[in-house]
Amino acid sequence: xxxxxxxFNVDGVPVDPGLLPTMLDVPPFxxxxxxxxDGPIGMASASFPRRADAALNDPDRSLxxxxxxxxxxxxxxxxxxxxxxxxxxxxxxxxxxxxxxLIALAYGKWGADCASHLLGDFAFCVWDAERRVLVGAxxxxxVKPFYVSHRGATLVVxxxxxxxxxxxxVSDRLDDGSVGDLLLFGxxxxxRRTMFADVSRLPPAHTLVCNVGGEPKIDRYWTLxxxxxxxxxxxxxxxxxxxxxxxxxxxxxxxxxxxxxxxxGGLDSSSVAAMAACxxxxxxxxxxxxxxxxxxxxxxxxxxYYSSLVAATLNIQIDHLPLDGYALFDRWxxxxxxxxxxAEPMTATTVDMLARAAEHGASVLTGDGGDPLLxxxxxxxxxxxxxxxxxxxxxxxxxxxxxxxPLGIRSVVRRWTGTAAMATPPWLAAPLLRSFNPRERSIQIxxxxxxxxxxxSAALNAVVDPWWPSSFETYDPGATGQPVAIRYPFxxxxxxxxxxxxxxxxxxxxxxxxxxxxxxxxxxxxxLRPKTPLALVPGAFHGRxxxxxxxxxxxxxxxxxxxxxVGxxxxxxRPETLxxxxxxxxxxxxxxxLRYSSGATALA
Numbered sequence: 001x002x003x004x005x006x007x008f009n010v011d012g013v014p015v016d017p018g019l020l021p022t023m024l025d026v027p028p029f030x031x032x033x034x035x036x037x038d039g040p041i042g043m044a045s046a047s048f049p050r051r052a053d054a055a056l057n058d059p060d061r062s063l064x065x066x067x068x069x070x071x072x073x074x075x076x077x078x079x080x081x082x083x084x085x086x087x088x089x090x091x092x093x094x095x096x097x098x099x100x101x102l103i104a105l106a107y108g109k110w111g112a113d114c115a116s117h118l119l120g121d122f123a124f125c126v127w128d129a130e131r132r133v134l135v136g137a138x139x140x141x142x143v144k145p146f147y148v149s150h151r152g153a154t155l156v157v158x159x160x161x162x163x164x165x166x167x168x169x170v171s172d173r174l175d176d177g178s179v180g181d182l183l184l185f186g187x188x189x190x191x192r193r194t195m196f197a198d199v200s201r202l203p204p205a206h207t208l209v210c211n212v213g214g215e216p217k218i219d220r221y222w223t224l225x226x227x228x229x230x231x232x233x234x235x236x237x238x239x240x241x242x243x244x245x246x247x248x249x250x251x252x253x254x255x256x257x258x259x260x261x262x263x264x265g266g267l268d269s270s271s272v273a274a275m276a277a278c279x280x281x282x283x284x285x286x287x288x289x290x291x292x293x294x295x296x297x298x299x300x301x302x303x304x305y306y307s308s309l310v311a312a313t314l315n316i317q318i319d320h321l322p323l324d325g326y327a328l329f330d331r332w333x334x335x336x337x338x339x340x341x342x343a344e345p346m347t348a349t350t351v352d353m354l355a356r357a358a359e360h361g362a363s364v365l366t367g368d369g370g371d372p373l374l375x376x377x378x379x380x381x382x383x384x385x386x387x388x389x390x391x392x393x394x395x396x397x398x399x400x401x402x403x404x405x406p407l408g409i410r411s412v413v414r415r416w417t418g419t420a421a422m423a424t425p426p427w428l429a430a431p432l433l434r435s436f437n438p439r440e441r442s443i444q445i446x447x448x449x450x451x452x453x454x455x456x457s458a459a460l461n462a463v464v465d466p467w468w469p470s471s472f473e474t475y476d477p478g479a480t481g482q483p484v485a486i487r488y489p490f491x492x493x494x495x496x497x498x499x500x501x502x503x504x505x506x507x508x509x510x511x512x513x514x515x516x517x518x519x520x521x522x523x524x525x526x527x528l529r530p531k532t533p534l535a536l537v538p539g540a541f542h543g544r545x546x547x548x549x550x551x552x553x554x555x556x557x558x559x560x561x562x563x564x565x566v567g568x569x570x571x572x573x574r575p576e577t578l579x580x581x582x583x584x585x586x587x588x589x590x591x592x593x594l595r596y597s598s599g600a601t602a603l604a
Contacts, residue, residue, distance in 0.1 A: 001362070001477045001485040002062035003029040003046045003160045004072045006125045007167070008134045010213055011153035015042030023158070023166040027481035034063045036070055040212065041127050041134065043072050048362055048483035061098045068129040069107065073100040074159050075122035075144045078252040078492070086117060100124075107135070112209050116221040119493055120252075123159045132212040140222055141491045142191070142204030142469030145476050148216070149199050155210055157202075160478035161339040164199055172597075173197040179341065179563055180436035183425060183586055186343035187470040189445050192218075195340040204469055224464055226454035227501045235397075235516075238502060242495075243517035249492035250275035250365065254288075258361030260484070262353065263290040263318070265306020265526065269367030271514060272489055274521045276365055277314040289360045290318040291353050297324045298536055306526060313523050321353050328542045328579070329589060333596050339479050341593045343586045346538060350475055354482040362484055368471070369490025372462030374511045376504035377455055378408025385455045386503065394505030403510040425583040427568035429561060456500045459508070463496060539579030547573045550584070554591040563590065 003024045007015045020042050021033040029046035036043050045062035064071040077083065077099045084094055087105040097105075099120075106114040107126045115137035123144035125136045136157055138146040149156045151169040158164040165172070175197045178188040188195060191203040202208050205222040233241075253259075254276050261276055263269040277284040290311050295301035304320055311318035330336065330348035338347055357364045382391055398405045424438040453460045468491075473479060475486050489495070499513075507513040510530075518527045551570045554560050564587050579585045 001048060001483075002074045003033075003158070003163060003478060004062065004074050004123065004125070005044050005156070005158045005160075005163050006072055006127070006134065006136075007042045008127075008155040008157075008210060009040040009153055010155060010210060012040050012212065013153070014039050017042060019167070020044035021046075023163045024160070026160060026162045026166075026478070028477055028483040029160075036063060036065055038070070038127075038129065041070070043070055043125065043127065045072055045074075048477070061100050064098075064100045064104060066101075066104050069104050070127040070129075071100055071104050071107075071124060072126075073103050073122065073124040075099070075120060075124070075139065076253070076255070076487075077102060077118060077120040077122065078249075079119045079494075083118065111135075112207055113221065115207055121487065125157060134208075134210045136202060136208040137221070138202045138204055138206060140205045140224075140493050141463075141472075141488075143472045143488055143491060145473045145478065146202040146208075147194065147199055148202055148208065150216055151198060155216055157208070159476075161194065161199065161473075162478065165196065165339075170196075170198045174341075176432060176435045176562075179590070180428075180432055180438065180441065182341055182343060182590065183428065183563065183583060184438050184441060185445065186582060186586060187467060189441075189448075189466050191466055191469060201469075224460060224496065224500075226456060226460055227497065235506075238507060239513055239516045241498060242502070242513050245492075245495045245498050246271070246489065246514075246517065247275050247278065249489040249495045251279040252492070253363070253365060253487040253489055254279050256361075256363065258287045258289070260357035260360050260364035261288065261290045261316075262357075262364055262366045262486070263292055263307055263310065264367075265292075265303045265310060265529070266367070266531070267511060267514060267518070267522075267526065267529065268370030268490070270307075270310045270522055270526050271370070271518050272365050272367045273310060273316065274314055274518065275489070277316055278521070285315050285317070287361075288314075288316045289357075290316055291357050291364070292318060292320050293323045293349060293353060294320050295324055295536065295541075296322050298541075301536070306529070309523060310526055313526075319356055321349070321356060323349055326542055327544065328539070328585075329592050332592055337593065337596045338474070341590050342474060343582065343589065344474055345585060345589055346542065347474070347480075351480050351482060354475070354480055354484050354486075358482050358484040363487055364484055365487050365489060367490065369463070369468075369488050370511070370514065372465070372468075373459055373490050373496060373499050374508045374514060375459040375462050376406055376508035377458040378406045379505075380408035381457065382455055382504060390503065391505065394503050394507075397506040398509040398512070401506065401512065403506065403512060405505055405509045425587070426572055427565045427587070429563050429565045431562045456502075456504065458504075460500060463491075463500075537580065539582075539585055543579050545578060545588075547575055547578060550578060550588050553588050553595075557591045557595045559594055560591050563587075 005023045015037050017037045020035050024033045024046040033044050033046035087109050103124050112135045121143035122139045123146045127134050145159045147158050147164045149164055149170050156167050178193045178195045181189045192200050206218055206220050208216055208218050210216040261273040263273045276288050280287050292307040294304040326349050328345040336348055515527050554566045
């Protein structure tokens with residue numbers, strides 16, 4: 001992973017080359033950067049500290065100047081052989097082309113449309129000196145961040161939020177709409193906005209194009225479409241196709257040096273670990289290592305046992321991180337503050353887990369994405385969309401395997417009675433409410449999350465939910481400050497397309513297709529283990545907060561009154577539900593973030 005910054009003065013004024021390395025001097029990149037400028041355009045990149053085993057961690061491969069093109073690139077490309085042949089490079093020597101060189105070749109052939117021909121996790125910018133245009137793109141699901149600030153005649157882009165905020169034209173003002181979303185939903189639901197008024201996001205699957213003297217134009221290059229379910233394919237063939245595609249998705253993500261796996265004892269992450277061990281073969285014992293968070297003082301938490309069982313079966317090493325001693329908002333006041341306000345109070349646990357993983361290698365896999373991708377649509381929502389004979393056959397197969405298909409009766413009742421609507425916190429402040437209508441926003445987002453995209457609507461809508469890009473950004477190296485990149489095999493475009501073609505019944509009920517794909521790869525104790533809720537409520541277990549302490553946290557912060565009516569907040573709190581209600585936790589987190597952030601201020 002590399003930190004990237006590009007500055008483009010569309011009025012032709014030369015870029016100050018000294019500004020670029022200053023912007024990138026943030027963890028985990030340090031002070032060493034590569035800088036290139038040409039009049040009104042300037043680019044810089046900075047990589048992780050050098051590792052002896054990091055074959056793909058060459059800082060020269062994140063900034064390339066080749067003829068009229070200058071390219072910044074962060075990420076990795078999949079299906080490289082297909083891409084290489086598509087850009088007419090067929091010699092054996094071309095097989096070793098770096099990903100950034102393939103980006104340059106793809107742009108040379110397809111121009112600004114090149115992103116639609118790529119697979120992988122990527123954020124890149126291309127400066128085309130002949131056409132005097134800057135082109136940027138972000139991957140299909142937004143795994144790689146891409147931030148934008150357009151202030152006057154200056155366009156700044158970066159994949160690191162802390163870096164783009166270092167530009168002197170970028171203020172610390174917060175964005176009312178995004179903060180309102182944070183308090184209501186836990187994140188900014190508009191994929192174009194950040195928590196800062198002067199910084200936006202390039203949404204996933206979009207390109208940015210800006211010419212000299214022009215305005216930035218943002219366009220979508222890809223949309224995840226609903227596919228017709230493959231009802232005519234037999235079960236064995238479907239399972240084999242799924243297993244093969246998952247294996248390819250993992251194999252593409254374990255290129256390079258040692259690889260880590262964020263592995264609980266659950267099915268999704270254990271399956272990814274099994275595929276990684278298979279891809280590495282006999283070297284798995286030394287090159288694949290699992291990392292698991294455990295609660296040793298909570299008898300109900302069994303992740304140490306189950307994760308150890310998986311590691312022993314796969315013959316890989318495992319490292320357990322005890323989580324018992326962490327507190328909410330741990331280290332936010334001592335260098336561990338997230339780059340923007342967040343609803344995630346346990347960032348320190350992930351940072352420490354990634355720090356351990358970084359000692360092993362520069363990349364780590366995760367099973368995140370298995371739940372939304374294999375989410376079955378309810379029986380009621382499939383009626384009329386799936387042929388009755390096929391729906392009945394799938395339902396019978398699920399019941400015969402003792403799985404419980406979702407019927408959807410409760411969700412229908414909630415829709416009819418209106419009980420599905422999100423409750424508005426009673427303590428939202430009047431200044432915020434003048435520009436943010438929580439009820440209208442809630443209705444808008446509910447409609448956005450419930451678009452009818454056919455028989456697999458539930459999964460499709462869950463996969464493209466704004467929560468995922470927000471999560472990817474929260475755990476990106478530019479946010480955690482740890483020199484290790486997380487890779488998400490379940491968000492592989494090929495795997496997503498194939499899985500969304502599978503009928504909900506029986507393949508997605510109780511993750512039937514994944515459990516069958518793991519037959520013989522994982523012990524049945526893991527393969528057939530039911531999905532279990534967390535053994536504790538993090539807000540309560542790590543809290544140790546009193547109502548008075550929560551009120552004091554807000555009352556002592558200048559600017560919080562724009563967002564939270566502290567008096568109303570205090571009057572509604574109850575000790576037994578203090579942080580059981582997420583909105584209360586988010587409000588305290590916002591106050592602490594404002595307190596510990598040296599420059600950020602609320603809007604005046």
